[in-house]
Amino acid sequence: DAKTTQPNSMESNEEEPVHLPCNHSTISGTDYIHWYRQLPSQGPEYVIHGLTSNVNNRMASLAIAEDRKSSTLILHRATLRDAAVYYCILRDGLYSGAGSYQLTFGKGTKLSVIP
Amino acid sequence: DVKVTQSSRYLVKRTGEKVFLECVQDMDHENMFWYRQDPGLGLRLIYFSYDVKMKEKGDIPEGYSVSREKKERFSLILESASTNQTSMYLCASAGGSLGNQPQHFGDGTRLSIL
Numbered sequence: 001d002a003k004t005t006q007p008n009s010m011e012s013n014e015e016e017p018v019h020l021p022c023n024h025s026t027i028s029g030t031d032y033i034h035w036y037r038q039l040p041s042q043g044p045e046y047v048i049h050g051l052t053s054n055v056n057n058r059m060a061s062l063a064i065a066e067d068r069k070s071s072t073l074i075l076h077r078a079t080l081r082d083a084a085v086y087y088c089i090l091r092d093g094l095y096s097g098a099g100s101y102q103l104t105f106g107k108g109t110k111l112s113v114i115p
Numbered sequence: 116d117v118k119v120t121q122s123s124r125y126l127v128k129r130t131g132e133k134v135f136l137e138c139v140q141d142m143d144h145e146n147m148f149w150y151r152q153d154p155g156l157g158l159r160l161i162y163f164s165y166d167v168k169m170k171e172k173g174d175i176p177e178g179y180s181v182s183r184e185k186k187e188r189f190s191l192i193l194e195s196a197s198t199n200q201t202s203m204y205l206c207a208s209a210g211g212s213l214g215n216q217p218q219h220f221g222d223g224t225r226l227s228i229l
Contacts, residue, residue, distance in 0.1 A: 043205045043220035091215045100214025102160045
């Protein structure tokens with residue numbers, strides 16, 4: 001998977017929006033941007049993914065820069081349950097070989113939510 | 116919502132025992148995976164299955180085997196448990212035929228081998 005860069009940690013107040021940035025300057029044309037998060041003592045949780053256009057789902061929004069070299073995960077109103085490590089990864093949309101299934105997370109961004 | 120259920124959250128076994136970890140998904144996904152997660156080492160793929168009775172080795176298959184007799188169920192077997200297999204084990208499932216598809220995880224089984 002191509003490399004992504006995220007801040008080590010961020011803080012947010014409860015009920016405020018949170019913008020989690022991710023840089024991926026070496027992204028290729030067929031790479032999708034995926035976000036996962038992992039709460040303490042739980043398995044990773046898929047959040048959202050996109051290719052070029054901004055995406056919304058019930059959990060979050062994904063804003064993708066026009067040149068696709070960066071993206072931002074937006075949590076519209078942070079809750080205590082959103083405190084987790086957030087991972088931004090790139091996944092090749094064309095490759096279907098056996099090796100394409102391995103998920104490789106970097107260090108991610110640890111989000112703290114202050115009550 | 117996708118539901119991936121792992122049979123145990125916590126498990127303690129002894130060295131040399133045969134250990135079975137079970138995973139069930141309810142979304143009719145073709146693909147299922149077993150990972151282990153260790154501090155500082157991240158996620159490592161043990162095995163995955165892309166269809167019933169089909170399996171492929173991941174990065175660290177040694178000491179493990181898997182079974183997929185039904186589409187919704189994927190089992191991980193530790194043939195003879197050893198202390199270095201103490202870890203968090205995560206099962207995941209994904210639809211489609213491309214590796215790009217999102218993977219949905221269970222809550223994990225924290226396995227301790229004494």
